[in-house]
Amino acid sequence: MKRFLFFLVSLSFWVACKEEAVDPSVRVRPVRLKIVVKDGVYKLNWEEIRFICITSPCPGDADVEAEAYEVHIATEELGEFQIFRTLSADQKSVDVPLVGRKEQLVARIVSKVKGAPPVNSNTVMATNGSLSQSAHYPGFGDSEYVIGGDVTPDGKRASYNELIQEKPGEYTARLYWAELENERPVTAKLADRLGGIAQFSTDGKQLAYISGTGNEISIYNIASGQKRTIPVGNAGGIYGLDWSPDGKWLAFTTVSDVETRLWKIAASGGSPVPLTPPMPVREANYIRQTDISWSPDGQSIAASRIRSEAGQKLWRVAVSLYSPEGSGEIKYFETQPGWIDTNPTFSPDGKQLAFLSTRTDSSAMSYSLWVRNVATGKARRIELLPDLIPSVDYVPRWVGNERLIFMATQRGKKGYFSVFL
Numbered sequence: 001m002k003r004f005l006f007f008l009v010s011l012s013f014w015v016a017c018k019e020e021a022v023d024p025s026v027r028v029r030p031v032r033l034k035i036v037v038k039d040g041v042y043k044l045n046w047e048e049i050r051f052i053c054i055t056s057p058c059p060g061d062a063d064v065e066a067e068a069y070e071v072h073i074a075t076e077e078l079g080e081f082q083i084f085r086t087l088s089a090d091q092k093s094v095d096v097p098l099v100g101r102k103e104q105l106v107a108r109i110v111s112k113v114k115g116a117p118p119v120n121s122n123t124v125m126a127t128n129g130s131l132s133q134s135a136h137y138p139g140f141g142d143s144e145y146v147i148g149g150d151v152t153p154d155g156k157r158a159s160y161n162e163l164i165q166e167k168p169g170e171y172t173a174r175l176y177w178a179e180l181e182n183e184r185p186v187t188a189k190l191a192d193r194l195g196g197i198a199q200f201s202t203d204g205k206q207l208a209y210i211s212g213t214g215n216e217i218s219i220y221n222i223a224s225g226q227k228r229t230i231p232v233g234n235a236g237g238i239y240g241l242d243w244s245p246d247g248k249w250l251a252f253t254t255v256s257d258v259e260t261r262l263w264k265i266a267a268s269g270g271s272p273v274p275l276t277p278p279m280p281v282r283e284a285n286y287i288r289q290t291d292i293s294w295s296p297d298g299q300s301i302a303a304s305r306i307r308s309e310a311g312q313k314l315w316r317v318a319v320s321l322y323s324p325e326g327s328g329e330i331k332y333f334e335t336q337p338g339w340i341d342t343n344p345t346f347s348p349d350g351k352q353l354a355f356l357s358t359r360t361d362s363s364a365m366s367y368s369l370w371v372r373n374v375a376t377g378k379a380r381r382i383e384l385l386p387d388l389i390p391s392v393d394y395v396p397r398w399v400g401n402e403r404l405i406f407m408a409t410q411r412g413k414k415g416y417f418s419v420f421l
Contacts (some may be wrong), residue, residue, distance in 0.1 A: 006178065009248055015394075026116035028064050031092070032363045033109050035126040041095040042105050042126055065089060066111035071096075074106040077125060077379060078334055081108065085121065098128055103380070106336070110157045123336040125359040127381040134384055134419040137405050138184050148197035148394070149221040149407075149416065152204040153348045155399040156180055157222075159191070159198045159207055171199075177207060177222065191220045192227065201243045202296075208250055210238050210268075217241070217250060219267065230269050238291035240303065243267070244324065251294055251301050251324065252274070253287050260286040262303065262322055275301070284308035284315060290342050293393040296323075296350040300330055304342040304355075307332070319344045319355055319372070335375055338362050341370075343395040350374065367392050369406055371421060382419055387411055 050063070066089050073096060082109075085094055096105060105128075107278045109121040117230040140149040140160040149160040158180055161173040175195025176187035189394075191198070194212030201208070207220040216229040217238075228317040232238070232252075240253040244264075251264045259278040265271070279286040285307055293302045300321040308315040317340040319334040333353075335341055347354070353374055354368040360381070369390045372379040384390070388412055394407030394416075405418045 017126070022117055022245065023115055024117060026064055026112045026113070028113045028116050028119045030065055030111055030119045031066075031069070031109050031121045033107065033116075033121045033124050035105070035107060035124050037098075037128045042098065042107070042128070043093070043095055044107055044109075045093045046109050046121060047092065054390065056376065064113055064116065066113055066119075068112045070110040070112060072108045072110060075102045075103070075160045076105065077106060078336070079106060081106075091416055096309050103128055111136065120200070122363040123340055123359075124361070125381075127335075127383065129380060129383045131385070132419045132421060134388065134417050137416040137418040139178075139180050139405070140416055141176070141178070141185055141188065143285050146148060146416075147395070149405070150198055150200050150207075151180075151397050151399060151405060152200050153400065154204075155183065155396060157204050158185065159200065161195065161197055173212065174205070175209060175220075176218075189225070191225075192218065195220075199242055202245050203247065206243075208243060209239060211243060213421065217252070220276070230265060230267075232265065232272060240287075240290040242292050242294045242301070244294050245296050245298045249324070251292055253255050253292060255287070255289045257281060260288075260293070262287060262301065264324060273320055273326065275324065276328060287320075288342060291345075293345045294324070295346050295355075296348060298324065300324070302344040302346060302353060302356075304340075304344060305332065319353060321387070333372060335359070340365075342392065345396050345398060346374075347401045349401050352401070354398065356390055356392055356396070369419070371404075380421060382417065384408070388417065 030049050032049055033046045036043045069087045071084040071094055073084045074081050088318050106125045108123045111119045139158040140146050143360040145163040147161050151158045161175050163171045164174055165171050174193050175191040176188050177191050178188040195231050196210035198207040198209035205222050207251045209218055211218045216231050218227055218229050220227045237254040238252045239255045242251050250267055254261050259280050261278050262275040263272045288304045290304045301324055303320055305320040306317045314337045316335045316337050318332045318335050319341050321330045323330055336377040339362055341355050344353050344355045353372045355370055357370050367390050369382040370379050389409045391407040397405040402421050408417050
């Protein structure tokens with residue numbers, strides 16, 4: 001009898017172990033998560049992502065439906081996930097009360113099938129802050145063909161580019177600068193008919209931009225209207241440009257299909273000084289094609305950098321701070337895998353970093369506007385009207401320390417807006 005009982009126990013254990021076995025070739029259909037804050041709750045909704053196979057049968061059983069969903073939540077950007085609830089496959093929504101969840105929630109949905117590896121959804125970060133006051137910003141003129149745009153921290157001077165069609169299919173980006181009164185241009189002067197997107201020096205007396213005529217950086221003097229150029233060996237690959245606070249240096253990045261690199265060059269001229277080694281694109285750890293920002297204290301340069309790990313299976317784009325003295329990366333602000341944080345800009349007092357991020361809807365590559373406290377690292381979303389979607393084509397600009405200018409799409413039309421934090 002004892003032998004028989006031992007046999008039953010052993011058989012049960014063997015069966016249980018067999019049932020727990022995981023077949024790595026079985027791929028569970030993932031889901032796409034969205035979060036809406038309404039009526040005192042975070043409303044989580046998700047839908048399946050269906051694969052379309054051009055061969056039959058679908059390789060790897062890529063279309064296996066989930067049997068259950070685990071709802072994982074955290075109350076901090078990088079907080080540890082906890083299981084909030086487990087739901088059956090026919091339930092694809094759940095409400096998480098705001099009470100006790102602080103002012104932000106990070107969530108993901110885990111699709112599960114017995115005997116198959118679980119699959120995570122996109123990770124979403126939502127906040128429940130109050131709506132910020134925003135309005136159209138008129139400082140870059142009335143043309144619908146305006147791109148770029150910089151503004152001095154005191155809000156009294158602006159620069160912008162206007163696309164002009166020279167010939168059918170051929171456009172030039174004319175660079176203008178303007179004095180502002182009540183945020184509207186009262187005088188607009190042409191700085192360069194082939195000018196790139198420009199950056200004011202800290203004192204607002206000069207404009208630096210990538211020349212449209214050659215491998216050089218151009219500097220335009222506001223008072224005299226004179227222009228001078230600084231030859232740069234690879235200006236055609238420049239995607240970021242910013243002044244040092246003392247006006248003595250210009251930082252820039254070069255980006256190609258092979259590598260990226262951060263540099264600086266004296267505003268008076270000279271040879272470029274490398275601040276980072278070449279960063280091979282193939283390794284998926286490199287500076288992206290976005291603007292950069294030199295901190296007001298002169299101690300760091302912010303850039304958007306793609307980072308990967310686990311053989312490039314886990315990637316994210318984080319804001320990194322680099323030394324202007326050439327000692328490399330000082331720190332970076334970690335994010336969840338799959339998120340893109342880009343277009344960083346320091347506030348005039350250096351205490352905050354504005355940036356755009358896909359963390360509210362990474363699956364659709366939709367961007368939202370965020371501000372990070374540089375000292376604590378804590379990020380908060382700037383809550384905008386639901387139909388106001390920030391555009392990644394523009395880097396947010398600060399006017400003082402409590403106001404941002406950004407480009408957004410509103411009901412399908414792009415425009416410039418300002419928002420009080």
